[in-house]
Amino acid sequence: MSIAAPLRSKLITPTTLVLLALAAVGFYFLLERFLYGLGAVANINQGYPWGIWVVFDVIIGTAIGCGGFAMALLVYVFNRGDYHPLMRPALLSGLFGYTLGAVAVMFDLGRYWHVYNLLLPWHAQPNSVMYEVALCVMAYVVVLWMEFSPAFLEGRAAGGFRRFVDRWMWAIVALGVLLPTMHQSSLGSMLLVMGYKLSPLWFTLWLPALFVISALMMGYGIVMFEATVVSRSFGLPSHRALISKLSVVVGLITVAWLALRWGDLYARHVLAFACVVSVRVVMFWIENALFLAAALIFIVPAWRAGRRASFLGAVALLAGGSLYRLDAYLIGYTPVTHWSYFPSVPELMVTIGMIALEVLLYLVFIKTLPVLHGRPARR
Amino acid sequence: MSEVDRRDFLKTAGFATAATAAPVEAAIPRSPKQISPEAVGMLYDSTLCNGCKACMSACKMANNMPADAVPESLSGWNKGTWDSPEDLSGRTLNVIRLYRNGAAEVKDREIDGYAFVKRHCLHCVDPSCVSVCPVGAMSKDPASGIVSYDPDVCIGCRYCAYGCPFGVPQFDYTDPFGKIAKCQFCVHLQKQGKIPACCDVCPTGASLFGPVKELEQEIGRRLAAAPGTPYAFARGKIGGDRPPNESTIPHYTKAVYGEHEAGGTQVRYLAGVPFPDLGLPKVGSQSPASIAEGMQHTLYHWLIAPIVAFAGLAFLARRNMAHGRPDDEPKS
Numbered sequence: 001m002s003i004a005a006p007l008r009s010k011l012i013t014p015t016t017l018v019l020l021a022l023a024a025v026g027f028y029f030l031l032e033r034f035l036y037g038l039g040a041v042a043n044i045n046q047g048y049p050w051g052i053w054v055v056f057d058v059i060i061g062t063a064i065g066c067g068g069f070a071m072a073l074l075v076y077v078f079n080r081g082d083y084h085p086l087m088r089p090a091l092l093s094g095l096f097g098y099t100l101g102a103v104a105v106m107f108d109l110g111r112y113w114h115v116y117n118l119l120l121p122w123h124a125q126p127n128s129v130m131y132e133v134a135l136c137v138m139a140y141v142v143v144l145w146m147e148f149s150p151a152f153l154e155g156r157a158a159g160g161f162r163r164f165v166d167r168w169m170w171a172i173v174a175l176g177v178l179l180p181t182m183h184q185s186s187l188g189s190m191l192l193v194m195g196y197k198l199s200p201l202w203f204t205l206w207l208p209a210l211f212v213i214s215a216l217m218m219g220y221g222i223v224m225f226e227a228t229v230v231s232r233s234f235g236l237p238s239h240r241a242l243i244s245k246l247s248v249v250v251g252l253i254t255v256a257w258l259a260l261r262w263g264d265l266y267a268r269h270v271l272a273f274a275c276v277v278s279v280r281v282v283m284f285w286i287e288n289a290l291f292l293a294a295a296l297i298f299i300v301p302a303w304r305a306g307r308r309a310s311f312l313g314a315v316a317l318l319a320g321g322s323l324y325r326l327d328a329y330l331i332g333y334t335p336v337t338h339w340s341y342f343p344s345v346p347e348l349m350v351t352i353g354m355i356a357l358e359v360l361l362y363l364v365f366i367k368t369l370p371v372l373h374g375r376p377a378r379r
Numbered sequence: 380m381s382e383v384d385r386r387d388f389l390k391t392a393g394f395a396t397a398a399t400a401a402p403v404e405a406a407i408p409r410s411p412k413q414i415s416p417e418a419v420g421m422l423y424d425s426t427l428c429n430g431c432k433a434c435m436s437a438c439k440m441a442n443n444m445p446a447d448a449v450p451e452s453l454s455g456w457n458k459g460t461w462d463s464p465e466d467l468s469g470r471t472l473n474v475i476r477l478y479r480n481g482a483a484e485v486k487d488r489e490i491d492g493y494a495f496v497k498r499h500c501l502h503c504v505d506p507s508c509v510s511v512c513p514v515g516a517m518s519k520d521p522a523s524g525i526v527s528y529d530p531d532v533c534i535g536c537r538y539c540a541y542g543c544p545f546g547v548p549q550f551d552y553t554d555p556f557g558k559i560a561k562c563q564f565c566v567h568l569q570k571q572g573k574i575p576a577c578c579d580v581c582p583t584g585a586s587l588f589g590p591v592k593e594l595e596q597e598i599g600r601r602l603a604a605a606p607g608t609p610y611a612f613a614r615g616k617i618g619g620d621r622p623p624n625e626s627t628i629p630h631y632t633k634a635v636y637g638e639h640e641a642g643g644t645q646v647r648y649l650a651g652v653p654f655p656d657l658g659l660p661k662v663g664s665q666s667p668a669s670i671a672e673g674m675q676h677t678l679y680h681w682l683i684a685p686i687v688a689f690a691g692l693a694f695l696a697r698r699n700m701a702h703g704r705p706d707d708e709p710k711s
Contacts, residue, residue, distance in 0.1 A: 037553055037555040336660050
C-alpha cells in the first residue's frame, strides 16, 4: 500500500489566484458588515433573522465537513482499515468546513464581542439547543485539529504534544465520532421550537435523527467527491475500487434515511401537504429526488459500475442534503408577518468568499502536507 | 406551507382531517409551565382601540427608542422625519397595525370593515426566547412573569427572533453594535410604582394593565355581557382610580387570544374580528419550548447517553487501533 505524501506542486496557479480574489472580495464586504452593521451587507430582516450566513456557512457547511466524522466511524468504529487512505483528505475537508463554520458564526453574531459568555458557567443555559451546539462544535474543532495533527508532526522529532496525541488518539477519535453525532442531531433539534412556523413537511420529532443521518451521508458524499476531483486534477491513482465498495454502504444508508422520512410523513398524515404546488413543495420534491437518485446510482449494480457513478451520486447526495437543510431552515419556514428574504449580492459574496478560502486552504495543505496517497505527479 | 397555502389547500383538496393534523401534539414534551399567581399582564381590547397611536409614541419616549421610518421603497412622502414603523423592529417595541377589508366602512367588522391591533411582546408563560437563548440573556421573572432582556450578556445570535412564535424579539440591523429590542412591560417604570407607558396614555382603555388574574375576570365580565349593554371600561390599570370610559359592550368574537396560545401568555386580546385577520398567528396550545426541551432533556438526561456512547466508541476505537498506529499511515 502507498503512503501519504505532499503533492509539492506549485502553490500559485490560476486556480489559487481566482480563489484568493474571491476570498478578498468576501473580506471587503465583511469589513463593511463590521463598520456599518449586519443590515448594510445582508438582507436579513424582521421576519428572517437568519439568512445564508447561518444556513449555508454553518448548518450546511458543517454537514459538508462531516467527511472526517463519517470516515472515522467506518475506519475505527467499524474497523474497516482498508478505507484508511481516504481518512486524511476527509479529515482535512472537515477541518476547514468546521473551522470556517466557526468563523462564520463570529461574523454573523450581532454581538460577537460577548461570545465568550458561552464559556462562562454562570451564563450557561443548558435548556438551549444552541448552547449544546456551540460547545460541541467548539470542542469538535479542537478534536479535528488533533486528529489531523499527525500530518504536521510526521517526520518530526517526537515532542510532548506528539506523544500525547499518539497515546490518546483512541479517545480523540471516539470524540471525533461522538461530538458530530451530538451537534449534527442538535442542528435538527434546533428546529423543534419552531412549531407552526415550519411546514409539516419538515417539522417532525425525528428532525434530530434525519439531520445526523443526512450529515453522515453528506460526509461520505464529500469524501467520494474529493477523491474523484483530486485524483483527476493531480493525476493521482484513483481509489475506484474502494469508493465503489463504499458507495453501496452509502446507498443503503440513503435508503434508510428516505424510509424514515417518508414513514414519518405517512404516519403524521401530512403527505397531502406535498401535493399542492408552491415553491417549497417543489423544493421538497427536488430534495427527495436527489436522495433517491443517489441511492439508485449507488445500489443498482449496472449504474454503480459506470465511470462517473460515484461522482454523480456524491453530487446528488451533497445537493440533496444541502437543499434539505436550506428548506428546513429557510424555505419551509414562514415568518409571522409578511416578510420575504433573498440574499443580497454582498451577502452571497461573503459566503462565496468563505467557500473559496476553504478550497484554497485545502489545496495549500494537500500540496505541502502528507495528506493524499499515491505518487505525486510533479509538474 | 404558509397559512394561505394551507387554507387554499383545504378548500381544494378536501383532505381536511389529514391536513389539519397538528404538527407536534406528540410524544415527549416536558411538563408545561404554570403561570405565576402574581403575574402581571395586559388586556388589549381591539374594539376599544381607535388607532390614535399615542401608545406608540409614549413607548418610544419611555424606552428611549429612536424613530423608525417605513421602508425606503415606500418613503417618498416620509424620509424619516416622522416615526412611522410598519412592524416591530430593532427600533420599535410596540406598533399599532390596521386590518382592512373591502370598503373598510365599519369598525370591527370582518367584511368591508376594519380593525386595529397592537403588537408587542405577549410575555409567554413558557417563553421560547428564554428557552432558546444559549447564554441566558432572556429571562422570565418568577413572580411578575415579565420577560426581560440583558444586552450585556446577549451574543446576538437572534435565535430568540427566529424561534418566537409571535415574531416579537427584533435585532437592530442598522447598528454595527445593535441589540435585541422587545417590550419589557416598562419594568423600569413599574419599579417607580408607575404602569407601562402604553397603558398609561391609552385614552379609551384599549390597553389595560393589571394582574393577570384580575384581567381574566374582566375578560369574563365583558364576554358575558350582552352586546349593547352600557359598560364602564377601566382605563390605565384595572382597579385604578381613573374615571372609566363609559361605552357599550361590542360584538366580540367570543374568543380570547393568549389564554392558551403557545402554553398561555400574560397579554390577552379581545377583538371584533377573527384574530388571524389581525395578524395574530394561529398557535397551538402546547408551548414550543416544552417540545424542544422535552427532546433535549430526553437525549441528554444527566448526559447518560453521550457518556455511554463515548465509552462504547472509545472501546471500539482503542481495540481497532491496537493492531497498528492508525493515527499514522499503515506501514505496509
